[in-house]
Amino acid sequence: MKKKIMMRTISSVLTSILMLAPLATPIHAANATTSQSTEITSFLAQDWTPKDFITSSNGKSVVTSTEFVNLLNTAADAAGYDQDIAYKSGDVVTRETAAVLLDQIIDVPYSQNLAYNDVKSSSYLPSIEVISTSGLIKGFSDSRYGYEQTLTKTDAAVIAYRLYQYLQPFNPVEASITSIQSAMETGRLTSEELVQLYLDRIEQYDDNGPKLNSIIKVNDQAISLAKELDAERSDQGSRGPLHGIPIILKDNFDTADMPTTGGSLALKDSVPADDAYQVKKLREAGAIILAKANLHEFAFGYTTTSSISGQTLNPYNLTRVPGGSSGGTGASIAASFATVGMGSDTGGSIRVPSSFNNLVGIRPTIGLSSRDGIMPLALTQDTGGPIARTVADAAAVLDATVGYDPNDVTTASSIGNIPDSYLDYLDSEGLKGARIGIVRDVFGTDSEINTVMTNAIQELKQGGATLIDNVSIPNFTQINSFGSLSAWEFKFQFNDYLTTLGDNRPYSTLSDIITTGLFDPSIAQQLKDRNNIGSLEDETYKDIVLYRTRLAQQAILKMMADNDLDALIFPTSAKQIVKIDGDQTIGDGFKLSSFTGYPTVTVPAGFTTDNMPVGMDFIGRPFSEPTLIKLAYSFEQSTQHRRTPVLTP
Template identity: 85%
Template sequence: MMRKTMIRTMSFVLAGLLLLAPLAAPLPSASAAAGHSSELTSFLAQEWTPQDFITSSTQQSAIQATEFVKLLNTAADAAGFKQPIMNKSGEAAVKREAAAVLLDQIIDVPYPHKVSYKDVKSGAYLPSIEVITTSGLIKGFSASSYGYGQTLTKADAAVIAYRLYQYLQPFNPVEASIASIQTAMETGRLTSEELVGLYLARIHQYDDEGPKLNSIIQVNDKAIALAKELDAERSKLGARGPLHGIPVILKDNFDTADMPTTGGSLALKDSIPDDDAYQVEKLREAGAIILAKANLHEFAFGYTTSSSIGGQTLNPYNLTRVPGGSSGGTGASIAASFAAVGMGSDTGGSIRVPASFNSLVGIRPTIGLSSRDGIMPLALTQDTGGPIARTVADAAAVLDATVGYDPNDVTTASSVGRVPDSYLDYLDANGLQGARIGIVREVFGTDSEINTVMTKAIQELKQGGATLVDNIAIPNFKEINTFGSLSAWEFKFQFNDYLAGLGDDRPYGKLSDIIATGLFDPSIAEQLKERDAKESLEDETYKDIVLYRTRLAQQAVLKMMADYDLDALIFPTSAKQIVELGGNQTIGDGFKLSSFTGYPTVTVPAGFTTDNMPVGMDFIGRPFSEPTLIKLAYSFEQGTQHRRAPELTP
């Protein structure tokens, strides 16, 4: 394994992310320049490209082995790889099978795919062809034809050299998707152990040092060991699925049996639950690695993400602004590429707001789709947990792993028969075509910056093929807004149940015990005391909220969608801009349509204000309509590409 060792001991500097698109088309002599013109242009733009190697008149000329090997070594040397390729083909023109053998000298693919090319007989060339096909450096003319015996042109050679140069680049985790990570692992460019190391380095560089985002409460000291185990498993059995070896950051109100779960409070700094939250258990079963626990607004009480145990988390797009909340640590850390994906909880916007404020995708699932067991409660009538990610595809992959029936959360019984084979099946770039989407102007607010972004987003939805129905009124919205907060009622009783579930070694028996310690952020003292003063959930005021508000809100959403034959409703995630640290962050009323109904929402980046702060847009739909919302959000995302990484964490 000398070649693998040499590749992997190269310095993992933050070089450009692999742009390598596996050859879906061949490198045929007659069409290489046309079919791969962008890669040929990129090849010619490289500083290492040999002068006069290729011209318009020579690009279709056959390339000789000596020249081809020299070109490959030049590309490899430019990428920092010093082991030379040796010429094993003499002075003859290079055929495609010979090119595979030459490249196989330095490409080490640990899990090469079997190929079924009819023109490749079993023999000396087959192992190399399988390696190089899997790597993506050269693929066949079709699923059944490799192009055996065909000669490479100079244009073909240029594209291969450019791809080799990219392949040998150190892997860059910034903005890396789950799919790109899996491809890198499958093709030998990366191990999970190395990936964990890259993310840990970024946490140290940008969370502990540098801009000091202060998004992480605790790193999992077992993460590297877990990654090694998953690498060994992959080598023997293959990957479990899309999340195999993928690092995940959890909001620190998800129970973990191997790490404290604090809720952001110093009172719970040593509280280690007896078992994992259901969704954490499902992530581990899928092969994910719990990399760290993220800061949150203490006990999930607000939108600014400040806690007694973690302090104030900063927004990676502007260190003077809040990151949203209450899952703000997850939002900031995923925006800064501290892990592939994250998990948040949402009662009144706590997934959606950090997603919006950090140019991310967030999914608040239908209540009943994903178990809340083991997530520290705020108000179970509204609580849910779900993914926060940089792309819709990544969020969908996490949703696949975390949904389903859990006997410990009776609401999930309603999901039986309503979970698709995979939410990834709904990643349709043309998904907006023919869709009918309602614009809920009633919750837009008056902020001109937010509304300018939304005006453009609405035009982009139309350009994507959707029909927009404007100014959809919310039935009975004034009455809906007269009802109070459920967290003000439910928190004490459900939190006390959570404490009881921690077992005999729990640090406290009830909320009043924690209040007595004073081990919490002073800013939430009154909220804690007010909640602890509630005596019973038998109060008629509480029952009216649960019954009437829920019913009115659900009827409002369903009526709006039925009256106008809509697939989804849209509005800005927050009608207010992101405030400076210490400010009072409000977000308007849009969040209520999901929080009060229990219906699903997908938040997706919609653009930026003139001061370069992110703005998100919510797609909300009927219960268990996540497939439709994912399709619409993905199509919008792919058509606009509004997501951009924060410059402060390059």
């Protein structure tokens, strides 16, 4: 049956087949009819499907071994697999003989040990375990395979379609943690293969092609680490959702096996003594540090240019900036150079690149995740968190990286404020009944951004949320008058960071680095100004720390309490994405999280008329990440605003 088959023909055949009860039982038990009806539809629409193999009258007919093997070989050929299945002629095919036939071309390195009580001959069990693990033929239950039951033509069609899908090369583009783990568990993919797929994409699109210039350095040990994790999975099983998952770090996260440069030539050979706390936690969860990403040097800006790597480009338009300061992470994850990434955020550096690259970013509550080993900009505002293509992936990374760290005293406040798993809050109906405030004070006047937000607000309402418009921020003018603490704290905290590098550190102080000139000229004045700060005993600094923080926190909490709100929303950036060499500003929305230390989740909200992404922030009370994840996930699932960049297909 060819691709140009009339849809009414597919519908007619499918309707007749579904009348043959119980259609799906021979393949698997739960929700079988719905699942198989979709697979039959897909089978019928394939170019390779033999004409009239399954019709309105023969779906329940028993398939012969010749018909079954010929169909499987046709599916395998269509998938590019050139080994035919050998068989002995017979009248019918049972589920156990089907497993033996399929086992000839299926290679599952981590097949499960299954306790099927109805398998009468142990000679079939190895093949049954392989094929059950692969998902091509599942058991009726954990204890019953369906031994000696014959296959119908409907069953054969479903199995052939599954085989065709199984033999397809794994596509890493937009691949989620869940889809990757499923592929690994069923034998379609190994971590080693996945790492190589990502490395190939980095070579194709970062080093060549559009040359995004998002990666500073690839981990030379990534392949060997993947092999070790594959062996561990085979011997002991998976550690969890991040087992074998490649991650890209912003290059201000310490890694004991790679340099941590902060984007500066001055630190190009600086290898820390140990991993940052969050990096350590990721490795313990089984993640692979695939590469270090470019950033705006020392995290000073929103355009992501550095002396060590130059300008990173936006994968949605090579003439535009990727945001910053975690712009290398943003561009690389948008282009599917790894599964997920990590960024740091002082004044929008997770949120802005997430917005500009059509991604999800989580800036956690300060105190939820340790900053130990993250090159500081201003610890009063600094935090680190995930940048991902989906809310689910970001939540999985958050699970692995939160918790108390004695080396970061703020994390003591996380105790009692961490759920069993943030993945438990992935509720597609999460917007229903929610009360969300619209903070017009930080929208700005850009008509393109505001049009996207108007549409997003309607989508929130359609999802079941109640929107309270134009909620007012108490004392906003006064709060907005305070400056960022990076101008004050950087020198002292950066010097402390250099001390942690030990006796072999390349430089002892910021003054030493300034003397070398080994940094991008665009940040020279910022470095000098920060280095000229004499002391943190200045009254202006103390006012910012004490009064700004208190005013901002009280304003957010009062606004939310007065209006009985679950969260607040506003555009991540009130300004559109500028061209390379332009001056990128983003408005005042970032301050609500940066000045309070409260959490924010950024999600794709839509696109401007020139096809550039726009993000929306959900901000809430301290440690309200579960609520924000629930709202963001529900919005994401109902809108699907995430698009793959056409420049990195």
